[in-house]
Structure formats: structure tokens, C-alpha cells
Amino acid sequence: MNVKSELLASLASADGDYISGAALADKLGVSRNAVWKAVKALETEGFSISSVTSKGYKLNDDNNRLSADLITPLLKTKELGRNLRVYDTVESTNNITKEQDSNNVPHGTTSVAERQTAGRGRIGRNFVSPAGKGLYMSTLVRPRFSLEYAPMITGAAACAVAEAVEYCCGQPVMIKWVNDLYMNGKKICGILTEASFGLEMRTLDCAVIGIGINVRSVGDSFDEELRKRATSIEDETGVAVNRNKLCAEVLNRLEIYMKKIENRSFLAAYREREILTGNIITANVGNKQIIGEAMGIDDNANLIVQLQSGETIHLNSGEANLCRIKNV
Structure with missing residues (x-):
């Protein structure tokens, strides 16, 4: 690492406390003047650092610049996020992570971006990803379980992200089957x-889990129509969450929840947060729309729906989209 990276990592590890210029210089093996120059360079790049005579330097809580040097010290994982790259702008973090897999990158490889120009949701929908407003990240995992568990990855990830957001802002987060997180009735995350499959052996080679969270106030970044359906953590809670901390918390919890898929123990947390159950919903299945009552989540993370005819069906994420609570 260079002096700037080492300085950032040291300040992040201080957990909001001041570190003297002398202590930093000694730790980094440079002069105090070199520390001062590195601080000024980081401030020019957008990092918020306080400097107080006789106290030293500290990284401010309002820092809103993503950096691997700020995320890594907060990780408690063994593998997830340990191979981490932060980009200014990408088309899609999922795309760039999948491209890296051609080099056989390790389990847990994670890509994070300040901005996406072509962020994607399910069935090709656009995910608006303005700079400095959200956390756009993708993690490549190489599970050792069989194909039958692959559809549960998204549900387990939703639980992990919901816990991470709650930890950072203190407000409850709900899940709309299968892949959206909600606060106060509006979407904050998709x-x-x-997945990539080994068809001959019926195995899951790898999966890329893409997560887009609206963190800071969206302002005019969303058009009027999108603001009716989507919001951000700050707009709903007033809390300007530190995106580096949130990224680390997502990875910390995701590593835990990936281990809960085979025994299906994540389902209890998923069911507690899921908001469609008990409501009359509409869903697009293939080329037709169905209407029925959402009855719950089965043991394969499918949505149980009782149709108006009385028939009960189990919808999987591959066949159903645009599940919404019906306006009555």
C-alpha cells in the first residue's frame, strides 16, 4: 500500500478516535510532513478528515467516499470481501464481477462502485445508481451445495442485507418476495x-450476488415516477449511513447467512420480514397475470399463493415477477 492507503486504513481502525501525526508517521515509517501531505491529498479526493492541534487526525463520521481501505478494517469475514475492489464508475458491478471469474477469482471476491451506468434488476429492469447516493456491490460465491439450494441464495442475502441496514440506521427493514427490501412501504434495495451451473454434474459453479441499496437522500436523482415507489435509508430515517460501514456489515452478515442455506435456518428470519403474506396480490407468471392471497413462504423459499379459484400454487423466483399487493 502507498502512504495514502496506509493512512486511511490506520484512521479507519481508530474507530473515530484521533491519532497524532507523530504516531502516524512512526507507524507508516514516513515523516510528519509526509503524513500532512497525504491527509491533504485525501481531502482533495473527497475524504472528510479532522485535524486538531495536539490531538492529530481522525476520519469523520460524515465521510461519504467509498474506499477498500475503509471497508477492509471493518470486515469480520474469513473470505467474503477479502478480495475487494472499489471502482468510481462501472456499467454494472455484476458484469464486472462475472468478467473477473474468467480468471478464476476466489470465493468472496467483491466489486463495489460509486456509480453504475447500466445497473440491472430482475428480468432486465434498470436500477438507477447515482454517484454518492447508494451502495452498489456484487460478491462472487462458490457454494459447495447442490443445485436445489441455488434459488435460496437471494432470500438468504435479503436477510443479511436487512440486518446490516437495521444495524446501521436503527429502523426496521422488510422484505418483499423475492428480492426487494422495503422501509415504510417503499423500496430501498434490490x-x-x-448463477453459473455445471450441467453435467448438476452443480453450482458460482453465483454473483448483486446488491443495490439506496443509502443517502436521493434528491432529484430519481424522477417523479420512481420516487413514488423507491426511497433511501436517509430519506426514511434521517440517518446519513456511512456506506463503507454498511458495505462491511453486509459482507459480515452475508458470510453468516450463506451457511444457513442448506439447513434452511435462514427461512425463519425471512418469514418474519416478508410483507406479501396475508395480502391479496397480483403476479405476472409467464404471459398471464394471476390474483390470489399470499399464504406464506414454503421450505424452498417459494411464495405460496391461493388463487381465486381455490387452487394453491407455489411460485418460484424464476417464473414469477412483478408481485405486488393488489390495490382494493
Whole structure:
């Protein structure tokens, strides 16, 4: 690492406390003047750092610049996020992570971006990803379980992200089957899982879990129509969440929840948060729309729906989209 990276990592590890210029210089093996120059360079790049005579330097809580040097010290994972890259702008973090897999990157490889120009949701929908407003990240996982568990990855990831958001802002987060997180009736997050299968052996080679969270106030970044359906953590809670901290918390919890898929223990948390159950819903299945009552989530993370005819069906994420509570 260079002096700037080492300085950022040291300040992040201080957990909001000041570190003297002398202590930083000694730790980094440079002069105090070199520390001062590195601080000024980081401030020019958008990092918020306080400097107080006789106290030293500290990284401010209002820092809103993503950096691997700020995320890594907060990780408690063994593998997820340990191979981490942060980009200014990408078309899609899912795309760039899948491209890296051609080099056989390790389990847990994670890509994070300040901005996406072509962020994607399910069935090709656009995910608006303005700079500095959200957390756009994708993690490549290489599970050792069989194909039958692959459809549950998104549900487990939704639980992990919901817990991370709640930890950072203190307000409840709900899940709309299968892949959206909600606060106060509006979407704050979408999750897109794209899997690669070994068909001959019926195994899951890898999966890329894409997560897009609206973190800071969206302002005029969303058009009027989108603001009716989507919001951000800050707009709903007033809390300007630190995106580096949120990223680390997502990875910390995702590593835990990936281990809960085979025994299906994540389903209890998923069911507690799921908001369609008990409501009359509409859903697009193939080329037709169905109407029925959402009865719950089965043991394969499918949505149980009782149709108006009385028939009960189990919808999987591959066949149903645009599930919404019906306006009555």
C-alpha cells in the first residue's frame, strides 16, 4: 500500500478516535510532513478528515467516499470481501464481477462502485445508481451445495442485507418476495443473483450476488415516477449511513447467512420480514397475470399463493415477477 492507503486504513481502525501525526508517521515509517501531505491529498479526493492541534487526525463520521481501505478494517469475514475492489464508475458491478471469474477469482471476491451506468434488476429492469447516493456491490460465491439450494441464495442475502441496514440506521427493514427490501412501504434495495451451473454434474459453479441499496437522500436523482415507489435509508430515517460501514456489515452478515442455506435456518428470519403474506396480490407468471392471497413462504423459499379459484400454487423466483399487493 502507498502512504495514502496506509493512512486511511490506520484512521479507519481508530474507530473515530484521533491519532497524532507523530504516531502516524512512526507507524507508516514516513515523516510528519509526509503524513500532512497525504491527509491533504485525501481531502482533495473527497475524504472528510479532522485535524486538531495536539490531538492529530481522525476520519469523520460524515465521510461519504467509498474506499477498500475503509471497508477492509471493518470486515469480520474469513473470505467474503477479502478480495475487494472499489471502482468510481462501472456499467454494472455484476458484469464486472462475472468478467473477473474468467480468471478464476476466489470465493468472496467483491466489486463495489460509486456509480453504475447500466445497473440491472430482475428480468432486465434498470436500477438507477447515482454517484454518492447508494451502495452498489456484487460478491462472487462458490457454494459447495447442490443445485436445489441455488434459488435460496437471494432470500438468504435479503436477510443479511436487512440486518446490516437495521444495524446501521436503527429502523426496521422488510422484505418483499423475492428480492426487494422495503422501509415504510417503499423500496430501498434490490438484489440480483446470477448463477453459473455445471450441467453435467448438476452443480453450482458460482453465483454473483448483486446488491443495490439506496443509502443517502436521493434528491432529484430519481424522477417523479420512481420516487413514488423507491426511497433511501436517509430519506426514511434521517440517518446519513456511512456506506463503507454498511458495505462491511453486509459482507459480515452475508458470510453468516450463506451457511444457513442448506439447513434452511435462514427461512425463519425471512418469514418474519416478508410483507406479501396475508395480502391479496397480483403476479405476472409467464404471459398471464394471476390474483390470489399470499399464504406464506414454503421450505424452498417459494411464495405460496391461493388463487381465486381455490387452487394453491407455489411460485418460484424464476417464473414469477412483478408481485405486488393488489390495490382494493
